[in-house]
Amino acid sequence: MQGLGELESAVMDALWNSDRPRTVREVLAELNRTRALAYTTVQTVFDNLHRKGWVHRELQRRAYHYVPTETRDAAAARALRALLDSSGDPEGVLLHFAQSASDDETAALRRGLRRRRSRP
Incomplete structure (x- = not known):
C-alpha cells in the first residue's frame, strides 16, 4: 500500500484480515510464522x-487493541486518488490503466460509473 513500509503493510494486512481488534502480541504471533x-x-x-492515522487504538486492561481506521478498499482508493492527483496527467494515467484492465476490472469500472451517474 502506498505510504507504508513492508512491515507496516504486513501489520495492516493482519488487521484488515481480522474481524476484531488485535493486540500487538496477536499480530506478532501471526507475523512470526514467516519471520522472526x-x-x-x-x-x-x-x-x-x-501516529500516521492508519489505526485507532483502545486501551483494554493493560494492552492496546488496534483496528484500521479505514477498509483496505478505502485505503487503496485514497492511494489511487493521491497517485492521480500527483501524476500531472490523471486522464493519461486512467487511459493507460483502462487499456491494461482485465475484463472483470472493466466490468467493475462500468458498474461503478453507472452507480455514480444514478446518484442524486
Whole structure:
C-alpha cells in the first residue's frame, strides 16, 4: 500500500484480515510464522501507524487493541486518488490503466460509473 513500509503493510494486512481488534502480541504471533520479529519492533510499527492515522487504538486492561481506521478498499482508493492527483496527467494515467484492465476490472469500472451517474 502506498505510504507504508513492508512491515507496516504486513501489520495492516493482519488487521484488515481480522474481524476484531488485535493486540500487538496477536499480530506478532501471526507475523512470526514467516519471520522472526521482536515484540518491541511490532509495537513500534503500531505506534507509527497510529501516529500516521492508519489505526485507532483502545486501551483494554493493560494492552492496546488496534483496528484500521479505514477498509483496505478505502485505503487503496485514497492511494489511487493521491497517485492521480500527483501524476500531472490523471486522464493519461486512467487511459493507460483502462487499456491494461482485465475484463472483470472493466466490468467493475462500468458498474461503478453507472452507480455514480444514478446518484442524486
